Amino acid sequence: MGPGDDAAVVRAPDGRVAVSTDMLVEGRHFRWDWSAPEDVGRKAIAQNAADVAAVGARPTAFLVALGCPPRTPARVLDALSDGIGRAAEELGAGVVGGDLVQAEQIVVSVTVLGDLGGRPPVRRGGAREGDVVAVAGELGASAAGLALLGTLGVERATELYPELVRAHRIPTPPYRAAEAAARAGVHAMTDVSDGLVADLRHIAVASGVSIVIDAVPAPQALVEPARSLGVDPASWVLGGGEDHAFAATFAATDPLPPGWTRIGYVRAGSGGVTVTGAEPHDVDTEDGGGWQSFSP
Amino acid sequence: MGPGDDAAVVRAPDGRVAVSTDMLVEGRHFRWDWSAPEDVGRKAIAQNAADVAAVGARPTAFLVALGCPPRTPARVLDALSDGIGRAAEELGAGVVGGDLVQAEQIVVSVTVLGDLGGRPPVRRGGAREGDVVAVAGELGASAAGLALLGTLGVERATELYPELVRAHRIPTPPYRAAEAAARAGVHAMTDVSDGLVADLRHIAVASGVSIVIDAVPAPQALVEPARSLGVDPASWVLGGGEDHAFAATFAATDPLPPGWTRIGYVRAGSGGVTVTGAEPHDVDTEDGGGWQSFSP
Incomplete structure (x- = not known):
C-alpha cells in the first residue's frame, strides 16, 4: 500500500504479530544540545525494536507519529526522519505509516510490528x-x-x-x-x-x-x-x-x-x-x- | 501476552495486518473547555479506526502512547483512558499496549491494527x-x-x-x-x-x-x-x-x-x-x- 492510502498493509506470515509502542519527548528523553536529530531518530527505533526483540520477534515494520513546533527547522525534521529511516532499514524493516502534527515540543511516538517466525513468544x-x-x-x-x-x-x-x-x-x-x-x-x-x-x-x-x-x-x-x-x-x-x-x-x-x-x-x-x-x-x-x- | 511483557502478540488470521497511526495534541486537535477527557479518548480511537475501515479492515487492536504534564489530575487520565477503552471495546478490539510519559501538553498517539478478513485492501x-x-x-x-x-x-x-x-x-x-x-x-x-x-x-x-x-x-x-x-x-x-x-x-x-x-x-x-x-x-x-x- 502506498503512503497515500489511509492505512498500510504489513505481512504477518505466521498469523500473529508482536507489537509495542514507545513515546520519546524532547527535554525528557533527549536534549538537542546532547543529541543530534538523527541520533534521536535512531534511538526511537532502537528502543522500540528492542521491545519486540525481547519477546523473540524480528522487527518488520514501524509507524511513526511526530509532533513538533511550527518553527522547527526543516533540516531538523529531515535529519530525524533520516535517522528513523536508516535505523529501520538496517533492521530490514520499513517505515509504513506516520502522522505529522503541530505540538509545543518535539514528541516522537513509534510503534513497531514484529514477526515471531513461528516460535512461541518469549515472556x-x-x-x-x-x-x-x-x-x-x-x-x-x-x-x-x-x-x-x-x-x-x-x-x-x-x-x-x-x-x-x-x-x-x-x-x-x-x-x-x-x-x-x-x-x-x-x-x-x-x-x-x-x-x-x-x-x-x-x-x-x-x-x-x-x-x-x-x-x-x-x-x-x-x-x-x-x-x-x-x-x-x-x-x-x-x-x-x-x-x-x-x-x-x-x-x-x-x-x-x-x-x-x-x-x-x-x-x-x-x-x-x-x-x-x-x-x-x-x-x-x-x-x-x-x-x-x-x-x- | 500480559501488559507486563515487553510487547504484545496480536492474532493476524489472514497473514496480513492493516495498520495506521494518528496523534492528537491538546490545543490543536481538542480543547479541554470543549471536550471532556472521555470524548478525547473516544475521538482518538474513532479517528484511527476509521483509517483501517477505509481500507476495508476491521480494527482488532490498539496501542496508545500518552504524554501528559505531571500536574495532570488522575481523574482526567482515568476518564481519557476510559474513553479509549470503551470505544475500543465497542469495536470488539483490545488496547494491547501503551506508554505513559511526561510532556508539556497532553499528546495522545494511537496505532490501530486491523484484519482484512481475507479480502484485498481497498485503495x-x-x-x-x-x-x-x-x-x-x-x-x-x-x-x-x-x-x-x-x-x-x-x-x-x-x-x-x-x-x-x-x-x-x-x-x-x-x-x-x-x-x-x-x-x-x-x-x-x-x-x-x-x-x-x-x-x-x-x-x-x-x-x-x-x-x-x-x-x-x-x-x-x-x-x-x-x-x-x-x-x-x-x-x-x-x-x-x-x-x-x-x-x-x-x-x-x-x-x-x-x-x-x-x-x-x-x-x-x-x-x-x-x-x-x-x-x-x-x-x-x-x-x-x-x-x-x-x-x-
Whole structure:
C-alpha cells in the first residue's frame, strides 16, 4: 500500500504479530544540545525494536507519529526522519505509516510490528528455579554517558569519553543475541530499559521466583570515568537504564547462546533480586525495595 | 501476552495486518473547555479506526502512547483512558499496549491494527471512469459544531445545538457501511478527515481520474445554524473535516451497499474535483486549487 492510502498493509506470515509502542519527548528523553536529530531518530527505533526483540520477534515494520513546533527547522525534521529511516532499514524493516502534527515540543511516538517466525513468544514469566541468569549487550554505558554529559558538559564529555557519550545517544541493542536466545528456547527475557535490577525484578515477579546476581558485570570502560566522577561503576551497571541490553534466564543444563554472559541464577522466592559480592554494592530487594544508586 | 511483557502478540488470521497511526495534541486537535477527557479518548480511537475501515479492515487492536504534564489530575487520565477503552471495546478490539510519559501538553498517539478478513485492501487508487461516487455517514456536522463552539461559546452552543457539538466532540464513523462497501467490491475508498473535496481529490489523484459532485448533500440539521452564523452550509459539507464519514467510488452497474448515498460520478481527467449545482458553492479544482470555504 502506498503512503497515500489511509492505512498500510504489513505481512504477518505466521498469523500473529508482536507489537509495542514507545513515546520519546524532547527535554525528557533527549536534549538537542546532547543529541543530534538523527541520533534521536535512531534511538526511537532502537528502543522500540528492542521491545519486540525481547519477546523473540524480528522487527518488520514501524509507524511513526511526530509532533513538533511550527518553527522547527526543516533540516531538523529531515535529519530525524533520516535517522528513523536508516535505523529501520538496517533492521530490514520499513517505515509504513506516520502522522505529522503541530505540538509545543518535539514528541516522537513509534510503534513497531514484529514477526515471531513461528516460535512461541518469549515472556517475562517463564523463569524457573535453577535457571542461569545472563545478559547480552552493554550495561551501564548509557548511564555513564548521561552522567558524564551532565557533569562535564557536552564538549568535554564527548572529547574524553566518545564511546560512552555515543552509547547514551544511540543505543545499539544486540538483536542477534536476543534472536539466538529465542531460537535456543530461552525461558524468560526482557530488554534492560529501566535498569538491570529493576528489569530482572520484572522477570522475578512475573515468574514467581527470586534472582541472585552473583557476578556483577564490570565493564573496563566504566572504571576510569566512574573514579573521576566519584561514583561506583556498579551503580551504572545495576541501576542505569536505556542501554537496551537484554537480560534472560536459561535452563542451566544448556550452553548459553552466542553473545550471552552468565551473571547469576534463579532460586525459589517471590519476586526479589539480590546482588551479592564485594561492598559497597550489596543490595537486596527481597523486601520489595528496588535498587538505589550510590551515585551522588 | 500480559501488559507486563515487553510487547504484545496480536492474532493476524489472514497473514496480513492493516495498520495506521494518528496523534492528537491538546490545543490543536481538542480543547479541554470543549471536550471532556472521555470524548478525547473516544475521538482518538474513532479517528484511527476509521483509517483501517477505509481500507476495508476491521480494527482488532490498539496501542496508545500518552504524554501528559505531571500536574495532570488522575481523574482526567482515568476518564481519557476510559474513553479509549470503551470505544475500543465497542469495536470488539483490545488496547494491547501503551506508554505513559511526561510532556508539556497532553499528546495522545494511537496505532490501530486491523484484519482484512481475507479480502484485498481497498485503495484510493482504484476509481474508474464511469464509477458512481457515494458517501456514508454525517458530513459537515463536526465542522458546524466547531464553528458553533467558536462563535457561541460552549454553553450556548451545547444548549442550542447539542447534536452538532456532540458530532464535533465524538465522531461516529459508519464502520458497518465501510465494511459493507469492502464486501461489495468498492473500487476506491477513503475516510473524510480533511474535508469531502480534499479527500475526494486524494482518490482522483491516486486513480488518475476526475470526480464530479453533482448532488451536494444538504443535511437539514445544518440549515438553521448556518443561517444564524451567516455561512453557506455547503462550506461545512464540502470543506469540513473530522466527520470521519467515508467517501468511495463503486461500479455504476451495481446497487449501492446499505448506508451509502450517491453524490456524483467519476469521469476521465487528471485529479480534479468539480462541484456543480446552485451558486454560491460552485467550485472547480481542475486547475489544482483546493476547495475554499466561503465562511468568514
